[in-house]
Amino acid sequence: MTEAFDPDGIEQAVFVVGERHAALDEPWRADRRARLIHVGEGVLTVRTKAGRWVVPPGRALWIVANTLHCLHATQPVQLYSLYVAIDAATGSAADPAPDATPLPMQTGALIPDTLVQALLAAAAKLPHGHPPDEPARRLLQVLLDRVAGLPAAPLGLNWPDDPRAQRIADALSANPAQSLVLEELAAAAGVTARTAARLFAKETGQTFGQWRQQLRLLAALEHLGAGESVTQVALEVGYSDVSSFIAVFRDAFGDTPARYFR
Numbered sequence: 484m485t486e487a488f489d490p491d492g493i494e495q496a497v498f499v500v501g502e503r504h505a506a507l508d509e510p511w512r513a514d515r516r517a518r519l520i521h522v523g524e525g526v527l528t529v530r531t532k533a534g535r536w537v538v539p540p541g542r543a544l545w546i547v548a549n550t551l552h553c554l555h556a557t558q559p560v561q562l563y564s565l566y567v568a569i570d571a572a573t574g575s576a577a578d579p580a581p582d583a584t585p586l587p588m589q590t591g592a593l594i595p596d597t598l599v600q601a602l603l604a605a606a607a608k609l610p611h612g613h614p615p616d617e618p619a620r621r622l623l624q625v626l627l628d629r630v631a632g633l634p635a636a637p638l639g640l641n642w643p644d645d646p647r648a649q650r651i652a653d654a655l656s657a658n659p660a661q662s663l664v665l666e667e668l669a670a671a672a673g674v675t676a677r678t679a680a681r682l683f684a685k686e687t688g689q690t691f692g693q694w695r696q697q698l699r700l701l702a703a704l705e706h707l708g709a710g711e712s713v714t715q716v717a718l719e720v721g722y723s724d725v726s727s728f729i730a731v732f733r734d735a736f737g738d739t740p741a742r743y744f745r
Contacts, residue, residue: 499606525560526708584631592638
């Protein structure tokens, strides 16, 4: 699917749409349904007001209903988007089964298994715009049951809300490799280092050092997904020692940068 698509124009409570883009720069939007975006090929960057996620192939992002978000990809990307109308009282899908397992209540990255990936591909072939028949309902219900139990993936970064901390976060996002220490970054943002450290801990749940490292790792995923070498990526995100970069990457994602996208 390459043309603009409005999921809110479809009355069906649960459906899946397959998409393929040469590149993607989707404007900010908020859907009335929850949305699971699975990346089959390429690397997808997703932003909300509260966070950033970089989603590589084989991973997915669950976005809570009515959450303002935008999508970006600099390279070809293939996606499956599962849209789900949520019953606010139960936390489960409003259809097909009201007694289903509650779905995630917070936006976050997930690790789909092979069954979920196969179900998404099959569901994307179902027609939209009218109630599903019984086989389609069963397929969608199995998919929802599986999604409800998917494990989380460490592919996100909470974004500070305070404007002073945001100035620091934006500066580092624009250039993750810069070597300025917190005192220098804070001074440029018009705040003391002590206040900046407190704001990051309070608003992101991480120390400034942890937050900066995660930012660099997510930037590395974007560069690696574009086909850049491990050495080049290490330098671009602020590591002069490639071995240190590989060790930090492996600790965070469970594999080396060279093998992660294989």
